[in-house]
Amino acid sequence: MDVKCVGLLWFVLLAFCPFSVPDSIPIGMFKAECHDRHFRLSVSANFLGQKFRFDVQGGSEIHEISDQWAAECGYTFTLDSWGDLQLRASYLACLVENKDSEFQLLVWFVNKDSNGEEKSYPLLLTCPLQIPWSPREFVCEENYMEVSVLKRVPPDDHMGMGSETRSPVGLDEGLTEWRVVFRIPALHQEGGMKEETVPVRMAHLLGYHINTTDTRILMRCPYGSKLAYTLQDETELEVVSPTILYKVKWTLLTVDMSVACSKNQAQMDGSNVLWSLPRDLLPLVHPPFIEKGLKLGVRGRYLSECVAHQRGYMIHDNNGTLEVRIPFGAEGGFIKSHVIDGRYSQSYFVDLFLLREWEDAAWSLTRQQTFRALSIRHLPRPITFINRTVTSQGEFSVSLCCFPPDISLVNVSVADQLLVWEEMEKSGVRLSQNPMLNNSYTYLLRIPFEHPLISQKYLGDRFRRYTFSGVFSFILFPDEDVYNHPATVEAELQDVVLPKLEGECTKHGVHVLAYYGNIDSSEWSMYVGDMGLNWDLVELGGFSLEAHERYLSLEVPLYAPGMAYEGLGLQGLLVSLTVSLVHFEVAEEQTHLQRCVFPVNELLVCLPNGRMVVMVDTAGVSPQVNPNHTSLLDPACRPLVTDQSRALFSFSINSCGTVAKNDGNQIIYRNEVRNMPPFPPNLRPLSQPQPHYRVPLACVHPENGDHTLSIYLPSHPPTSLPITPTHKTASYIKPHEDKDERSQSLPVGG
Numbered sequence: 001m002d003v004k005c006v007g008l009l010w011f012v013l014l015a016f017c018p019f020s021v022p023d024s025i026p027i028g029m030f031k032a033e034c035h036d037r038h039f040r041l042s043v044s045a046n047f048l049g050q051k052f053r054f055d056v057q058g059g060s061e062i063h064e065i066s067d068q069w070a071a072e073c074g075y076t077f078t079l080d081s082w083g084d085l086q087l088r089a090s091y092l093a094c095l096v097e098n099k100d101s102e103f104q105l106l107v108w109f110v111n112k113d114s115n116g117e118e119k120s121y122p123l124l125l126t127c128p129l130q131i132p133w134s135p136r137e138f139v140c141e142e143n144y145m146e147v148s149v150l151k152r153v154p155p156d157d158h159m160g161m162g163s164e165t166r167s168p169v170g171l172d173e174g175l176t177e178w179r180v181v182f183r184i185p186a187l188h189q190e191g192g193m194k195e196e197t198v199p200v201r202m203a204h205l206l207g208y209h210i211n212t213t214d215t216r217i218l219m220r221c222p223y224g225s226k227l228a229y230t231l232q233d234e235t236e237l238e239v240v241s242p243t244i245l246y247k248v249k250w251t252l253l254t255v256d257m258s259v260a261c262s263k264n265q266a267q268m269d270g271s272n273v274l275w276s277l278p279r280d281l282l283p284l285v286h287p288p289f290i291e292k293g294l295k296l297g298v299r300g301r302y303l304s305e306c307v308a309h310q311r312g313y314m315i316h317d318n319n320g321t322l323e324v325r326i327p328f329g330a331e332g333g334f335i336k337s338h339v340i341d342g343r344y345s346q347s348y349f350v351d352l353f354l355l356r357e358w359e360d361a362a363w364s365l366t367r368q369q370t371f372r373a374l375s376i377r378h379l380p381r382p383i384t385f386i387n388r389t390v391t392s393q394g395e396f397s398v399s400l401c402c403f404p405p406d407i408s409l410v411n412v413s414v415a416d417q418l419l420v421w422e423e424m425e426k427s428g429v430r431l432s433q434n435p436m437l438n439n440s441y442t443y444l445l446r447i448p449f450e451h452p453l454i455s456q457k458y459l460g461d462r463f464r465r466y467t468f469s470g471v472f473s474f475i476l477f478p479d480e481d482v483y484n485h486p487a488t489v490e491a492e493l494q495d496v497v498l499p500k501l502e503g504e505c506t507k508h509g510v511h512v513l514a515y516y517g518n519i520d521s522s523e524w525s526m527y528v529g530d531m532g533l534n535w536d537l538v539e540l541g542g543f544s545l546e547a548h549e550r551y552l553s554l555e556v557p558l559y560a561p562g563m564a565y566e567g568l569g570l571q572g573l574l575v576s577l578t579v580s581l582v583h584f585e586v587a588e589e590q591t592h593l594q595r596c597v598f599p600v601n602e603l604l605v606c607l608p609n610g611r612m613v614v615m616v617d618t619a620g621v622s623p624q625v626n627p628n629h630t631s632l633l634d635p636a637c638r639p640l641v642t643d644q645s646r647a648l649f650s651f652s653i654n655s656c657g658t659v660a661k662n663d664g665n666q667i668i669y670r671n672e673v674r675n676m677p678p679f680p681p682n683l684r685p686l687s688q689p690q691p692h693y694r695v696p697l698a699c700v701h702p703e704n705g706d707h708t709l710s711i712y713l714p715s716h717p718p719t720s721l722p723i724t725p726t727h728k729t730a731s732y733i734k735p736h737e738d739k740d741e742r743s744q745s746l747p748v749g750g
Contacts, residue, residue: 025121030109033300034127036355037139037369038088039105040300041125045083048111054087055108057122058095062108069094071144071222072209078142078373080299081334081349088371090139091127092148092211092218100214101129133216136363138284140261140370145240146220147259151212153248180210182227183241193241196227203242210244217244219257231283234321235276236263239283256362258283266374272325273348273376279322286362293357296324298332298350326350328376331438335404338378339481346404347377383485391491394449396468398489401442406477409433409443414453414470427451443472449491459586463494499524499581503594509557510577510594515550526552527580529562537561554579558598565605565709568613570643572599601646604717606699606710610653616673616695616714619645625693631676633657649673653699662703668719671697 029047033040043052054065054077065075065087074093080086089096089105097104109121139146178200186192200210206227209220221228223238231237239260246253262277280289296303296313303313312327329335333350354370388397400409412419412431424431430446447454447468455467468489475482497517504511514526526533528541533554538545541560546553556562556577567574574597581590601617618625627647631638637656639647653660653669661668675693698717701707712718 025123030121030123032123032125034125034130035300036131037092037137038090039103039125039127041087041089041107041123042080043085043087043109045079045085048083048085049113051112052085053110055110055120056089056095057106057108058097061095063095067143068222072207072220074141074144074146074209074220076141076143076371080351080373081336086351088141089125090141090146090220091129092146092213092216092220094209098213103127103129134357134365134367136366138259138261138366138368140368140372142371142373144220144222145238145259145261146218147257148216148218149255149257151215151217152253152255177247178210179245180208181243181245183243184227185229208240208242212246217246217255217257219244219259221259223261223263230263231260233278235278237261237278237281237283238263241283260284261370266372266376268328268376268379269325271328273328273350273374275324275326275352275372275374276318277322277324277354277370279317279320281368284366285358286360288361290359291356292359292365293355295355297353297355300351300353302355303332324352324354326352326374328379329404329438329440333374335406335440337404337407337476337483339476339483340378342484343380344383344483344485345378346381347375347379349373349375385485385487387489388444389489389491391493395446396449396454396466396489396491397444397446398468398487399442399444400472400485400487402436402438402440403442403474404440407474407483408477409472410475411473412445412470413473414447414468415455417453445470445472459492463492466491466493498588499590501579501581501590501592503577503579503592505594505596506555509555509560509563510575510596512554512556512577512579512592512594514552514554514579514581516552524581524583526554527582528554528556529564529578531562559711565711566595568600568603568605568615568648570615570641570646570648572597573603602714604697604699604712604714606701606707606712606718608707608709610701610707611650612653612658612669612671612697612699613648613650614673614697614714615646615648617646618693621693623692625675626677629675629677630673630693632671632673633659635676647673653701663700665703666700667703669699669701670717673697673714 026047029044031042031044054075055062056065056075057063063069063073065077070076073095074090076086076088078086087107089107091098091103093105095105103126105125107123107125109123110118111121112118133148133150135150137148180198180200180203182196182198183193184196186194198206203210207221207225208227209218211218219240219242221240225240227242228238228240231239237260239258241258244255244257246255260281260283264276266273266275268274294315296308296315303311308314311330311332312325313330313332314323314325316323316325326333328348329346330350333348336347336349338345338347351371351373353372356368356370358366360366384401386399386401388399389395390397403409409421409431411421412424412429414429419427419429421431428448428451432444434442434444436442449456449466455469457465457467459465468487470487472485472487473482474485499517500515502513502515528537528543531537533543533545537543541562542557543560544553544555558573558575562577564576564578565573566576574595576593576595578591578593580592583589600615601619603613603615605613607613616627616630618627618630627639627642627645630647632649632651634655634657637649637651640650641648651658651671656671658669658671661670673693673695695714696717697714698719699710700718710718
């Protein structure tokens, strides 16, 4: 749920202060809020002088909030993405007046103007404790780690605490007598730890602020402090592992004050900002671990599940890593526009915090708050240019999206003529800025086709192309950088019915109909595969070509040039034919791919990749031959698949006993299909010492290795390179965008 400040909060102008004369507090320049465990004070960017600082006062002591002191004492101050100065102070910070259920802090904001004059503004912040303290609480701030635990007294021996030997009588019960035992990794012992014991005073000198209230024990330290160490698996974790020894009523007690915080920064993951941190903080968790609560907040405010869902914020457990995903530019963050080397980019900042609560074996409830200012800087953001033109409306309609409030469109240049926003409508150009739900804008421009600045090109046969070519100029605030976005849009009006191709499988090949349409058919060239259709190709391939009133009829035989042979199986021979109509002048192409399966009983295919695919038919063989009992010269090479009478083999020309023989400038690869019944050697009939069924196979390839695809009947194996239409070389080249440079596709796979 969203956090609501229900406690008291006062801005008090002190009537008297011994340090400086306070100035009157301007209305609206300061904003203060009470949160779960901290004060939050914001100073408007409009009020900040050339130099400024925060001082805090406790009693007669006043202290400037410097970087080091802030980290040790529980203060965090930053300039947020909007330029406002933010101060967060822990309820357990130094100089905070702790009244158990109420906390009070006196802050002085000191502003120095351009004349060097300082003005001081006192602000008294008072906040109630809205939610009772948990037994153990962690804070992972931007500049420090903090842990506080419930202080127990004997005879109770509660969670995370243990009593040891009684202390000597008379031992001072003050904080100065406390001891701190730090556990740190041993240098020469992998996974081993060693202990260093120091007095509290020494721990303070090392940057560890250790203190106690009436009810709690506190430790705080800046990141990178001495005796801290880093654990790094999927995410980087900084850890401090101290145990504090203290005395209450003559009994020496111990309390584990370990604290660990993730140091991971945000990164982009697709369109999301991703922040990862470990789910199980092993230095802090004593299994079994039970997650009790998980909340996200932005700019100090918790997000309800409904609001988080609407904005696209998500938390996901990815194998022990908590992943917080926020869409880039989502509401709650801040977008800053940039122009870098002429390119538009954006930075995105979101002031995030995460609340986790869990139970484990040692603590009934642990509460952890993590504050992290996530930033993605200078991410190139392409402008979304949308062509909304409807040609029948006779005008261009284009939009550009999406722009944050710090960038504004100032003018548009069309055909090198500058159109200023205020004068566009007079010239027939309409431009509008339209707001969107996420506080961004989109721009919509409309300009008629017939506008003098729109170029036109006549393409013939009632075909006209209109072209809008413009440059949209934006200005970025406050730096006043200029970004220019060029855009070109074309629209064509036509009443042409384009040619259309249809195909069907016949008993002997493929039948294609090419419908002319209503454009001059002489402007279109027909291709079969990659070959231009001409009378030479018609004669060579045995094509049948007939011209009709509305269409051209083309019959392509099964084994003709242009056929692509894609596979051979028991179902038959799978072939495909691609027929294209190409208009070179306007680079248009109409293509039809027709696939057909032709039943075959026997076939031998020699593939360019050096494989043979063969189907043999044992029907009619006497005595009967079982296709399952056939093999190649190598008896181990058996059929891939069989049916009642057919067997299908696929093998490399360098395997299965294939014999290669040089014959001039070609190589003949020979094998054969045999009948190899599965008789044991000692039971083979003497009357059949050799297989009685033999089908010779042969493939011929050039000696230079430039193999092509060839198809034969097994009963007519080749003796030389195939040249006849029946035993032809069949290669297929797919259509390419440039018909002069078409790429060859693979024929039948083996």
